[in-house]
Amino acid sequence: MNIVVGVDSSTQSCKVLAVNVETGEQVATGSATHPDGTAVDPGIWTSALSLAWDAAGIAGLGGQVIGAAVAAQQHGMVAVDAGSVPVHDALLWNDVRSAAQAAGMVAELGVEAWADAVNLVPVASFTLTKLAWLAHKRPDDAARVATVGLPHDWLNLQLTGRWSTDRSDASGTAYFDPRTDRYRTELLERFFGSVPALPPVLAPEASAGRLLPRWGASAAVVGAGMGDNAGAALGLELAPGEIVVSVGTSGTVFGVSATPIRDASGEVAGFADATGGHLPLLAMINSARVLAAGAAMLKVDLAEFDRLALAAAPDAGGLTLLPYLDGERTPNLPDATGTLVGMTRANMVPENLARACVLAVLNPLADALAKLAGLGVPVERVLLIGGGSKSRALREAAAAVFGVPVEVPQAREYVALGAARQAAWAATGKLPVWGRRIEESFEPAGDWGAVVRERYIAARRAVYAL
Numbered sequence: 236m237n238i239v240v241g242v243d244s245s246t247q248s249c250k251v252l253a254v255n256v257e258t259g260e261q262v263a264t265g266s267a268t269h270p271d272g273t274a275v276d277p278g279i280w281t282s283a284l285s286l287a288w289d290a291a292g293i294a295g296l297g298g299q300v301i302g303a304a305v306a307a308q309q310h311g312m313v314a315v316d317a318g319s320v321p322v323h324d325a326l327l328w329n330d331v332r333s334a335a336q337a338a339g340m341v342a343e344l345g346v347e348a349w350a351d352a353v354n355l356v357p358v359a360s361f362t363l364t365k366l367a368w369l370a371h372k373r374p375d376d377a378a379r380v381a382t383v384g385l386p387h388d389w390l391n392l393q394l395t396g397r398w399s400t401d402r403s404d405a406s407g408t409a410y411f412d413p414r415t416d417r418y419r420t421e422l423l424e425r426f427f428g429s430v431p432a433l434p435p436v437l438a439p440e441a442s443a444g445r446l447l448p449r450w451g452a453s454a455a456v457v458g459a460g461m462g463d464n465a466g467a468a469l470g471l472e473l474a475p476g477e478i479v480v481s482v483g484t485s486g487t488v489f490g491v492s493a494t495p496i497r498d499a500s501g502e503v504a505g506f507a508d509a510t511g512g513h514l515p516l517l518a519m520i521n522s523a524r525v526l527a528a529g530a531a532m533l534k535v536d537l538a539e540f541d542r543l544a545l546a547a548a549p550d551a552g553g554l555t556l557l558p559y560l561d562g563e564r565t566p567n568l569p570d571a572t573g574t575l576v577g578m579t580r581a582n583m584v585p586e587n588l589a590r591a592c593v594l595a596v597l598n599p600l601a602d603a604l605a606k607l608a609g610l611g612v613p614v615e616r617v618l619l620i621g622g623g624s625k626s627r628a629l630r631e632a633a634a635a636v637f638g639v640p641v642e643v644p645q646a647r648e649y650v651a652l653g654a655a656r657q658a659a660w661a662a663t664g665k666l667p668v669w670g671r672r673i674e675e676s677f678e679p680a681g682d683w684g685a686v687v688r689e690r691y692i693a694a695r696r697a698v699y700a701l
């Protein structure tokens with residue numbers, strides 16, 4: 236049997252998935268956790284990949300492994316010195332310390348110029364703002380930077396001995412234009428103060444090299460890799476009209492598009508996908524972890540939390556949570572905190588609080604769907620994925636809050652599966668078609684979803700004047 240290996244190095248964990256190239260069926264899997272926090276030593280990702288690789292027994296699969304590829308959390312700033320040693324912990328996509336730099340960059344050039352240059356408008360998540368923070372706050376570290384890459388580029392280096400990236404991940408840096416597939420090095424010069432070496436941007440089907448002997452899988456071909464959201468799109472074999480809503484550490488809403496989608500409001504980032512097309516995307520910092528935080532507050536596990544949310548009134552008895560617990564990116568409120576409104580003596584029960592958390596995850600995702608539709612991206616149905624989609628309360632409420640049909644694909648690690656699919660492409664020259672199975676489908680029903688949307692929009696406007 237020929238086997239390919241896909242890796243998902245995400246914010247909270249690293250997952251390794253080996254599949255049969257012919258069928259896409261799972262052969263082996265392993266995972267390892269990443270530490271909490273928004274700044275991480277990239278060496279930790281290498282160690283977690285090693286643990287997950289061993290847990291899946293990849294080395295034992297020997298010569299059957301013909302390819303591997305990495306999809307990883309986007310945007311993280313991996314800045315290394317001439318010896319490839321990080322000069323600073325990698326600042327992750329959800330680290331908002333560079334919010335002032337992002338605002339300054341937008342004020343300096345203006346939103347239209349940014350959209351023209353890189354098809355997005357800087358917020359604290361994007362790599363260039365983090366480099367600007369480093370130059371401003373840690374000039375000695377910045378002066379030692381020889382190469383800048385992203386989390387997946389770093390893992391490509393560990394797997395092959397060479398830096399490389401792809402256009403999906405490069406498009407999240409704010410110094411790469413996905414319409415011309417060129418780095419905009421003048422933006423690095425202007426906002427970082429110099430132009431470090433940058434990983435070559437490989438075509439979607441290209442090889443990044445071969446696995447180094449330490450990975451013990453017979454020098455298999457390594458694919459270009461990609462950002463994790465492009466990985467999910469590839470794993471789901473996403474078609475136009477289908478929109479992914481991923482409720483993971485981040486909440487993301489995206490579709491594939493043959494042409495770039497431009498949004499000078501900055502909410503939609505005009506990323507590239509992993510097939511040569513585009514991936515307009517909105518991302519939230521607060522998503523599945525809002526449920527975990529709610530469960531911790533109520534001192535219950537996730538299963539009991541779900542039971543509570545299912546036992547509440549559909550509209551949480553009027554409770555509305557603005558879920559900006561870790562600051563927020565969409566809307567761009569880096570310093571925001573959460574707000575609970577609509578409390579009465581009657582509705583303050585654990586069931587309604589749990590339900591309010593579920594609705595608080597769904598409401599910003601519904602805003603994002605409306606924004607995509609407003610830009611002309613067809614929104615025919617939603618594919619709901621990510622750890623948070625395991626919540627029955629959430630999946631049953633999603634269609635009513637979104638106002639569009641929702642399908643929940645069979646539970647799989649779609650980011651890692653997308654990476655495996657790309658690995659097969661690099662190893663065989665052909666992008667396999669494995670298909671996908673839908674586990675459950677939901678239609679929008681009832682009118683409570685519209686009420687919940689109105690209350691959320693009113694609360695957001697009242698608290699943040701948006």
Ligand SMILES: Nc1ncnc2c1ncn2[C@@H]1O[C@H](COP(=O)(O)OP(=O)(O)O)[C@@H](O)[C@H]1O
Pocket residue numbers: 245246247248482483484485523524526527537538620621622623624625626
């Ligand atoms: N049954 C569940 N109910 C609610 N949240 C869940 C459930 N199972 C997992 N999660 C949450 O899903 C998140 C992980 O989702 P995942 O998609 O794997 O993350 P990532 O985006 O980092 O890859 C965690 O925050 C976890 O608490």
Ligand SMILES: O=C(CO)[C@@H](O)[C@H](O)COP(=O)(O)O
Pocket residue numbers: 245246247307308309310328360407462463464483484485486487516518
């Ligand atoms: O910042 C974004 C997308 O722009 C996030 O989606 C990150 O890519 C992190 O992903 P997860 O850890 O949630 O998978």
